[in-house]
Amino acid sequence: MDAAKYIWMNGEYKAWDDAKTHVLSHTIHYGNGVIEGTKAYKTADGYAIFRLNDHTKRLKESAKMTLIDIPYTVEEMNEAQLELIRKNEFKGDNVYLRPFAFLGYGVMGVYHKDAPVETVLAAWEWGAYLGEEGLKSGIKLKIASMTRAGNTSSMGKAKATANYLNSQMAKFEAIDCGYDEALLLDDQGYIAEASGACFFMVKDEEIITPPNDNSLASITQKTVIEIAKDMGYTVARRRVTREEVYVADEVFLTGTAAEITPVKDVDARIIGNGARGEITEKIQTAYFDIVFGRNEKYKHYLTYV
Ligand code: PMP
Numbered sequence: 306m307d308a309a310k311y312i313w314m315n316g317e318y319k320a321w322d323d324a325k326t327h328v329l330s331h332t333i334h335y336g337n338g339v340i341e342g343t344k345a346y347k348t349a350d351g352y353a354i355f356r357l358n359d360h361t362k363r364l365k366e367s368a369k370m371t372l373i374d375i376p377y378t379v380e381e382m383n384e385a386q387l388e389l390i391r392k393n394e395f396k397g398d399n400v401y402l403r404p405f406a407f408l409g410y411g412v413m414g415v416y417h418k419d420a421p422v423e424t425v426l427a428a429w430e431w432g433a434y435l436g437e438e439g440l441k442s443g444i445k446l447k448i449a450s451m452t453r454a455g456n457t458s459s460m461g462k463a464k465a466t467a468n469y470l471n472s473q474m475a476k477f478e479a480i481d482c483g484y485d486e487a488l489l490l491d492d493q494g495y496i497a498e499a500s501g502a503c504f505f506m507v508k509d510e511e512i513i514t515p516p517n518d519n520s521l522a523s524i525t526q527k528t529v530i531e532i533a534k535d536m537g538y539t540v541a542r543r544r545v546t547r548e549e550v551y552v553a554d555e556v557f558l559t560g561t562a563a564e565i566t567p568v569k570d571v572d573a574r575i576i577g578n579g580a581r582g583e584i585t586e587k588i589q590t591a592y593f594d595i596v597f598g599r600n601e602k603y604k605h606y607l608t609y610v
Contacts (some may be wrong), residue, residue: 306429309393313385313426316377318392324425331408331420338407339367342561345390345610348598352390352400353607355561355596359524364404367463368488369498370535371561372417375406375424381446383608389428390610398597401431401562434501434562435485439482440589443569443581444485446499446556448547449475453497453519461497462522472500486558488550488571491519495544498523502560504545505529506553507584512540524554525559528606532591535602538584555582558590564596565589574585 312324332338343360345352361379368375386402393400405427408420419515433440453461454471459470473485477499484585487503491497496504500521505514505526512533514526533540556568556576565588567581576582581589595603 307431309395309427309429311389311392313389316422319391321528324427326407326423327410329413330410330414331417331601333413333465334413335408335417336467336470337371337373337417338405338462339364339371339373340466341367341402341404342464343386343402343404344596345395345402347395347398347597348595348607348609350598350609350610352395354386354390354402354610355527355599356524356606357386357608360402360561361386363464363522363524364406366367367465368406370460370463370468371465373406373422375422377424382392382424383491384438385560386426386428387608387610389426389437395428397430397432397539399429399430399432402426403427405466419456431562431566434560435558435566439566440484440564441581443567443576444558445497445557445570446482446486446488446568446572447479447482448550448572449487449489449500451475451478451489452492455492457521461519462517464521468521476500484570486566490547493544495519495546497552498561499560500557502558502563502566505557505559506545506550507555507582508537508549508553510584512584513545514539514540514542515545516542523560525561525564528595529559529565529588530594532588532595533608534590536587553577555584557582565592573608 412420477486503526
């Protein structure tokens with residue numbers, strides 16, 4: 306990864322190499338932590354963070370769900386993220402922000418009430434999550450052999466560190482089998498989400514994306530639904546089966562890091578014409594116009610640094 310200059314940790318800007326924790330930190334052993342993934346783009350008027358408040362608010366909500374008491378307000382963390390971008394003096398088009406909270410050193414055993422909460426805001430330059438080529442030509446998806454952990458045993462709507470064991474196993478399997486990304490079903494066999502992104506398909510001009518019954522309450526998915534409706538498309542939020550995916554006209558993934566990534570193949574079934582679909586491309590163009598500040602109508606989603 307590309308190191309930056311500073312990381313904000315518990316209210317202080319520390320040199321990148323000094324933002325450290327003890328090996329006996331609670332989260333390393335028991336996995337209770339919460340993360341965000343937020344992005345800043347270099348617009349014509351300087352860096353702007355996309356949907357900053359929504360991301361910081363989700364961090365606080367994830368923490369509430371997992372009983373982690375972050376001692377900073379959304380406003381304080383928003384301000385600190387803006388300052389972090391300024392202090393780091395980034396140069397490239399894409400800056401990824403990783404706000405997170407974890408349980409630090411001092412308590413062992415599963416019961417975590419007295420474990421200290423560490424709050425961190427990091428940022429670094431990071432390009433296309435699923436590759437530049439993937440954004441243009443599409444990626445290959447494999448439906449994972451593991452299902453997404455059910456709501457009866459995990460908190461899927463939280464962006465909780467613990468949920469990423471499931472994602473990691475699925476992603477590793479997909480790549481090991483020669484694919485680019487994993488698609489996870491829920492425990493009923495319906496599409497839940499990808500290992501780090503949301504699922505969309507197009508069939509007969511209709512755009513379909515599953516509800517968040519068993520997936521992260523995604524900010525990009527919400528944005529894409531809004532953009533697509535604005536462009537005049539019908540968007541259905543309903544459960545989707547594996548067979549429907551195989552015969553979709555277009556498939557794409559959405560996420561802060563994944564942006565709008567076309568899918569050209571799912572489990573060896575070529576999707577549409579095996580390249581970026583027409584509607585996918587239109588939505589992708591619209592999304593990049595919005596995040597780079599080229600669309601006045603959506604400027605309220607940008608917080609300029
Ligand atoms: N699902 C998972 C498991 C993710 O990690 C992500 C990325 N944060 C998403 C969906 C997409 O969420 P968002 O659009 O809020 O980035």
